[in-house]
Amino acid sequence: MKRRLFIGLIIMTAVITGLLAGCSSAEENANNEGNKVFDQKxxxxxxxxxxxxxxVxxxxxxxxxxxxxxIAVKLDTLAGLGDEAKSEVLNKLKSLSENVYGFDKDKIDNSHFEVDADGRLIRTLDGSLLWVEIKEYDEDKAKxxxxxxxxxxxxxxxSYEAVFTGGKWQLNLISMAIS
Structure with missing residues (x-):
């Protein structure tokens, strides 16, 4: 009888310990889920x-x-990128200029652009407007x-033909237009 009681106590202790070790609060789970989402944005x-x-x-x-x-970037040309990825593109372009932002044709900054009487862009004032034009895109090739x-x-x-090899894009210049 004492032996059964002793074995029962050991089993109950093991079960309770296992349950407590596997439990976590709802707040802790929410925080962990947030980290997964952040890492996968x-x-x-x-x-x-x-x-x-x-x-490019x-x-x-x-x-x-x-x-x-x-540097102003036409974000609407960055096909296949979400807001987080577009923001990261802007941050990475800061190696070229400290002042990088997403271009909005409806909110033209007159300190950066000269416009004509109809509001059309004429030129930049010590800066550049960048964008991409995708002709073709496949997983490992692009024009x-x-x-x-x-x-x-x-x-x-x-204009480039690009091939993704060895974890990097290799760009081959196929033409250059200049105005």
């Missing part, structure tokens, strides 16, 4: 696209630009043009 495909877009826009900027006082615009008579349009 930028997917692997988005990261791959980001790397391509950055390489940086290439266009280095080819020719209107100065490094600012894409980068644009560094700094005026109606000042822009470069390098």
């Amino acid at each position: 930028v997917s692997a495909d988005e990261r791959k696209r980001m790397d391509l877009y950055l390489a 826009m940086e290439g266009a900027f280095r080819e020719e630009n209107g100065g490094n006082g600012f 894409i043009t980068g644009v560094s615009w700094f005026g109606n008579t000042g822009a470069v349009f390098p």
